[in-house]
Amino acid sequence: MNFKLGIIGHPDVNVIVKEIISKRFRDVSVTSLGVADDINFDQTFPKIISQFINHDGLLFTAKDIYYIFNSNTGLEVPSTHLDTSLAELYKSFFKAQYHLKSDITNLSIDSVLYSDITDAYIGLDIFDVSNLNIKIVPFDYSKPPYIDKIIEAHIKNHRENGSLCMTGFTEVMIRLQALSIPVVSIESDKNQIFEKVNRLISSSISLSQKVNDQVVILISLSNLKEHIVIENSEHSIISEYNRITEQIFWFSQKVNGAYLSSDQKNFSIFCSRDDFENQTDHFSKLEILDQIAFKNIVHASIGIGYGKTINKAMKHAVIAKIKATKENINCAFIKYSDREIAGPLFPSSNPTNNKVIVYDEKLYHIASKSELSISKIYQLHGIIKEKNTTYFTSKELSSQLGVSQRSANRMLKKLEDSGFVQPSGTKSEGGKGRPIRIFAFYF
Secondary structure, eight states: OOOOEEEEHHHHHHHHHHHHHHOTTTEEEEEEOOOTTTTHHHHHHHHHHHHHOOEEEEEEEEEHHHHHHHHOOOOOOEEEOOOOHHHHHHHHIIIEEEEEOTTTTEEEEOSOOOOHHHHHHHHHHSSSSOOOEEEEEETTTTTSOOHHHHHHHHHHHHHHOOOEEEEHHHHHHHHHHTOOOOOEEEEOHHHHHHHHHHHHHHHHHHHHHOOOOEEEEOOOOEEOOHHHHHHOHHHHHHHHHHHHHHHHHHHHHHHEEEEEEEESSSEEEEEEEEHHHHHHHTTOOHHHHHHHHHSSSEEEEEEEEEESHHHHHHHHHHHHHHHHHHHSEEEEEEEEESSEEEEEEEESSSSSSSSOOOOOOHHHHHHHHTTOOOHHHHHHHHHHHHHTOSSSOOHHHHHHTTTOOHHHHHHHHOOOOHHHHEEEEEEOOOTSOOOOOEEEEOO
């Protein structure tokens, strides 16, 4: 299958997003439909819209550009847009505080809701939210020229309050930098790009498979993670399994499905294609995956199968679930036919109980170079300080992080490849097994 994807956004951003997608997806051909932020849409709409029909899906790099096109034309091709995530806001805060030496409590910001900003500061847990000086720059796509008005508002806020500017528009950043006004861009993270592309592929294939009216959803839960077993009573563990079981049942009711449970770990849901896709908005809201991932006590492997008959849909669901199980994380695969399968789909958010703080420059550098999340690097740094050692095996690391040993090995490989971890001997756990490698961390 060759999926034709059109990226609509500022040409500079399109180049970055296209490179990220090309490295991850072998069967996706990407076309950049460059839209400068300050274009005259009346003149540009017909040219760009004429190219939409040649694509299987459209990815807008900014939600505001998405709404402009959608409100003026309607988008008949499966379409979505990138959002600003908390992770990217934290990165922007870091760049502002450590690179520009700016006061991140005094902001002029666009492309973000005020509630999202306050959530980010609450997550940082080092500021009094009531003392923030945040100026949200509105974006009204019904009243061009859009970019000129945004820039004027940023300039006004900077002159009156000395505000640092944060923007989701490349053109705004370029023009504010030309005026020597401190500005930081807000970007989209790789995981979100992967998720959005996967959902576009799933939506597009689904629309082309009208004949496959039956859907089978198979859900398998992993064993409880080791740290959960150690830290919780048997009663609380049973309660958590019951909570997840209840959520799966209510999900089956939402999709008007028949629900079967062979035990506390394996579930089957049978429903129609229309009910399933309407309730999940073509997989953009696969809420059961989000709900199971929320407390992070087990992970769910979900296989979704389509077919003309229940038997065919079941066969496809089994294959999809096997692929999801091999990932060993919360994810879903969708198999539409004997040849077409999409995935993995990941939870749309993965909340943790760890509080995030402003990171120092060294940790941010480690995260950027290793391509691990800054929160994961900070978590590793915290473990090193708490245990007062820089030497760990992958098994010890998986236990401390509450992840599988496979996931721990993946992290170690990325850190080793980027020079922040090195093998440093082996140790034996007794018996005839192979010695276990010890890794030295250079954080």
